[in-house]
Amino acid sequence: MPNDALRDSLAEKRWLTALAKGDPQALGGLYEMYGERIFRYTFRMLGNRTDAEDATAETFLRVLRRSAELRADGAFRTWLFRIARNLCIDKMRQHKLMELPSDAHYSGSEERATLRVTVQQALADLPMEYREPLVLCDLEDMAAREAAEILKISVPALKSRLYRGRRALRDKLGGTLERTS
């Protein structure tokens, strides 16, 4: 295991043990470890900052509520993403449709920011079964096995959805990428 991964794994174990004992610093520690990744994931799924902040907060509230059940067995991160995913799905059902990130702030040039919004919009138009693997594997750089665990599908099924999703995204983007490359 690389040093960073080992350090994170030990820290996660320490915070989960502390959380089970009611240590008020523990949730803060887990939020420091995973808050940004969960926020990024929920932002990409929901398309706007306010909903992403709500979903991130709710994800960590669920960690707190279920602290007695949580085990530091390496599956915590997968569980955390599953919770965030379920919350995103609930929110999308409430909204019925995806919103564009009207309050999005992206670093980089104006052209890159425009591309980012265009891709986000194209992603939002994709069926959920394609969007999720793209967000997890191509945007969050997650390994296929972990993404498959989060989505509760097999690795071959994940790959199949990922490949079809990439083709669907390409078709939606049309000539946009050629113009910006």
Add this chain to the structure above:
Amino acid sequence: MNNELYRKLVDLYAGNELPAELEDQMDLAAASDPDLSRDMTSLRRTVDTLHSLEDPDYTEESYHRILMKLYARGAEIESQVPVSSHFQYQLPLQG
């Protein structure tokens, strides 16, 4: 290998999942097959674009707003980072 087989490998090509030698063979085959070439190029460009996109900004404001939502919902949480002064409620000045 014929081009029909290469067409089935385009998804792996686009995701940089093929060995370099096979990738070179596909590039060579694509040079004389415009459809294969278009499929390979456009799909890889899509994947490369996704990989190169900037992350949504996780701003200090978002960090603190999420913390505030947790406090508001009754979570006992001790932040590792002090709350910025502009998040503290301030009474309006009266002259």
